[in-house]
Amino acid sequence: xxxxxxxxxxxxxxxxxxxxxxxxxxxxxxxxxxxxxxxxxxxxxxxxxxxxxxxxxxxxxxxxxxxxxxxxxxxxxxxxxxxxxxxxxxxxxxxxxxxxxxxxxxxxxxxxxxxxxxxxxxxxxxxxxxxxxxxxxxxxxxxxxxxxxxxxxxxxxxxxxxxxxxxxxxxxxxxxxxxxxxxxxxxxxxxxxxxxxxxxxxxxxxxxxxxxxxxxxxxxxxxxxxxxxxxxxxxxxxxxxxxxxxxxxxxxxxxxxxxxxxxxxxxxxxxxxxxxxxxxxxxxxxxxxxxxxxxxxxxxxxxxxxxxxxxxxxxxxxxxxxxxxxxxxxxxxxxxxxxxxxxxxxxxxxxxxxxxxxxxxxxxxxxxxxxxxxxxxxxxxxxxxxxxxxxxxxxxxxxxxxxxxxxxxxx
Numbered sequence: 001x002x003x004x005x006x007x008x009x010x011x012x013x014x015x016x017x018x019x020x021x022x023x024x025x026x027x028x029x030x031x032x033x034x035x036x037x038x039x040x041x042x043x044x045x046x047x048x049x050x051x052x053x054x055x056x057x058x059x060x061x062x063x064x065x066x067x068x069x070x071x072x073x074x075x076x077x078x079x080x081x082x083x084x085x086x087x088x089x090x091x092x093x094x095x096x097x098x099x100x101x102x103x104x105x106x107x108x109x110x111x112x113x114x115x116x117x118x119x120x121x122x123x124x125x126x127x128x129x130x131x132x133x134x135x136x137x138x139x140x141x142x143x144x145x146x147x148x149x150x151x152x153x154x155x156x157x158x159x160x161x162x163x164x165x166x167x168x169x170x171x172x173x174x175x176x177x178x179x180x181x182x183x184x185x186x187x188x189x190x191x192x193x194x195x196x197x198x199x200x201x202x203x204x205x206x207x208x209x210x211x212x213x214x215x216x217x218x219x220x221x222x223x224x225x226x227x228x229x230x231x232x233x234x235x236x237x238x239x240x241x242x243x244x245x246x247x248x249x250x251x252x253x254x255x256x257x258x259x260x261x262x263x264x265x266x267x268x269x270x271x272x273x274x275x276x277x278x279x280x281x282x283x284x285x286x287x288x289x290x291x292x293x294x295x296x297x298x299x300x301x302x303x304x305x306x307x308x309x310x311x312x313x314x315x316x317x318x319x320x321x322x323x324x325x326x327x328x329x330x331x332x333x334x335x336x337x338x339x340x341x342x343x344x345x346x347x348x349x350x351x352x353x354x355x356x357x358x359x360x361x362x363x364x365x366x367x368x369x370x371x372x373x374x375x376x377x378x379x380x381x382x383x384x385x386x387x388x389x390x391x392x393x394x395x396x397x398x399x400x401x402x403x404x405x406x407x408x409x410x411x
Contacts, residue, residue, distance in 0.1 A: 006031035011040035033077035119150035125161035135167035174198035182209030202227035207236035229273035278302030299335035309341035323372040348372035356383035376401035381410035
């Protein structure tokens with residue numbers, strides 16, 4: 001009440017507060033923060049900690065006991081460093097909120113029996129494990145129930161860091177995550193959504209190093225990036241254990257720099273702003289069409305089977321196609337692309353030096369076009385590169401710019 005006196009319960013050293021009631025207990029701070037008022041060590045022997053309420057946020061620097069689950073808890077002004085495994089069970093009408101300060105798992109497991117809304121502060125996995133039974137949203141909730149960007153930060157830099165989200169994961173932070181997602185595993189059983197509601201924050205899911213996203217759901221999963229690119233937001237390593245990867249959709253394009261699985265069977269795929277590198281000595285199968293409007297498809301000594309068409313083109317809104325900025329790289333003897341439908345190249349990129357080895361096997365038609373003015377060498381093969389026509393029926397081979405100098409098959 002006295003103006004400016006915010007530290008009138010600033011505990012330190014070995015001071016401890018023990019909550020030993022048998023019924024409901026309310027813990028209220030007007031000035032909870034690491035700097036001002038807070039508990040130092042908090043111990044709870046109340047037989048049902050879920051009936052204890054903390055307002056406006058968790059108040060203790062150290063929680064010395066992790067027995068029965070806690071109830072409604074928000075992390076705001078005071079850091080929460082786990083000393084043991086802990087379960088938080090929000091009430092039905094509530095969520096677990098991290099809106100400021102830091103939540104440090106400190107090598108332990110935190111289980112959230114509901115949703116986690118992370119609008120501010122830092123969640124440092126720090127060699128621990130986070131299990132979210134509902135959604136994990138790095139967003140801010142508005143009063144009307146809608147959501148907008150928050151400034152929460154997720155820190156995964158330890159190889160033991162592990163997050164499991166059984167619901168959906170939403171990233172809409174105003175903060176860059178460049179250098180903050182460098183190790184550990186983010187395991188998703190639901191959908192993934194990356195947004196940049198805050199203007200200019202395009203790199204809020206920029207993973208690198210050994211960081212991996214594991215898609216382990218058993219139902220359809222939707223992977224959506226607003227700002228997918230090699231430069232901005234993307235997965236670093238992607239692994240899929242969903243038993244039917246064909247039911248996973250990627251919008252607007254393939255999102256991962258590296259795919260770590262042995263084999264992969266997908267539905268329709270678009271390669272765009274994030275390069276697609278086929279794993280060496282492995283086989284990827286696309287059950288539908290492969291649309292390649294931009295970016296790189298690097299065969300990298302692997303094998304790619306496309307059951308439908310492979311179009312190095314951009315699809316227009318009306319369903320027609322125009323030229324693409326994408327290109328196919330085949331420079332190794334074991335590079336092998338099999339297209340069971342038609343192959344169409346209409347790239348604005350030169351292929352001089354990009355088709356020097358490997359085999360492009362076609363069971364349908366081949367069409368080379370140069371819709372982009374002046375790009376006449378968008379299928380200029382050389383070296384030991386070979387095209388194999390292995391269809392069982394009629395095949396049409398069409399070049400707009402066939403010449404020794406511009407587009408042609410090599411072998």
